[in-house]
Amino acid sequence: MNYLIAVVPDRFQAEEAYTALEKGGIPLAKIAIAGKGYKTADELGLIDPVIQAKKKAIFMAYWLIPFGFFGGYVFDLITGLDTFSWAGEPGNHIVGGVLGAIGGAMGSVLVGGGVGWATNTGSDTVPYREYLEADKYLILVENLGDLGDRAVPILRKLSPETLQSYES
Incomplete structure (x- = not known):
């Protein structure tokens, strides 16, 4: 409206x-x-920017975390890095996927507006x-x-x- x-x-x-x-x-x-x-502002539908930033960050996490896992797994598979020798070959790919998922979570916070939510700065x-x-x-x-x-x-x-x- x-x-x-x-x-x-x-x-x-x-x-x-x-x-x-x-x-x-x-x-x-x-x-x-x-x-x-x-x-009140809620009765009129005025959007609280902090709540909107939180919703957007969570929405972004739904697709960035799985995408990050897939990207990290494939990257480790293609490069053949043996970063964690204790994990073996399939374990390294899974660890790469987990690290990619962590990167996806961080991206959802940064891109999705979570910084404004976390620091309570709101939006524009x-x-x-x-x-x-x-x-x-x-x-x-x-x-x-x-x-x-x-x-x-x-x-x-x-x-x-x-x-x-x-x-x-």
């Missing part, structure tokens, strides 16, 4: 924006307020949840066609802290 989101510092400005949008002809079903006493999205935690309010307008075009000038008149579009 595509939204137009304005961030305002207090409840009065949020209600003023809601009223102004209503008077501007925006349907009430397309407007929502998030903040204390109103909807605007931290709307942090605004809500700072006791600010979000005014969301479902941005369908000209609805967003009509809402932008109305919200700009109210001088919000930020005014951006968001796609969930």
Whole structure:
């Protein structure tokens, strides 16, 4: 879903924006307020970047770990390296596969966004949840066609802290 989101510092400005949008002809079903006493970020479907990074890293692990195992096994088979003499010929291939699977797991964390998840840095999205935690309010307008075009000038008149579009 595509939204137009304005961030305002207090409840009065949020209600003023809601009223102004209503008077501007925006349907009430397309407007929502998030903040204390109103909807939460989860109710609105605003994505938590940390949870998304974790999901993406796990998804990447599902195919990178087996691919890494296969790649490590085949690499050891082709090169004929005898890295671990105690393991014998089939054991070396299996150890190569295990090392490849470990590389695949590391790749799923790096490529899949797990670094942002592990370090809690989130992603490139605007931290709307942090605004809500700072006791600010979000005014969301479902941005369908000209609805967003009509809402932008109305919200700009109210001088919000930020005014951006968001796609969930």
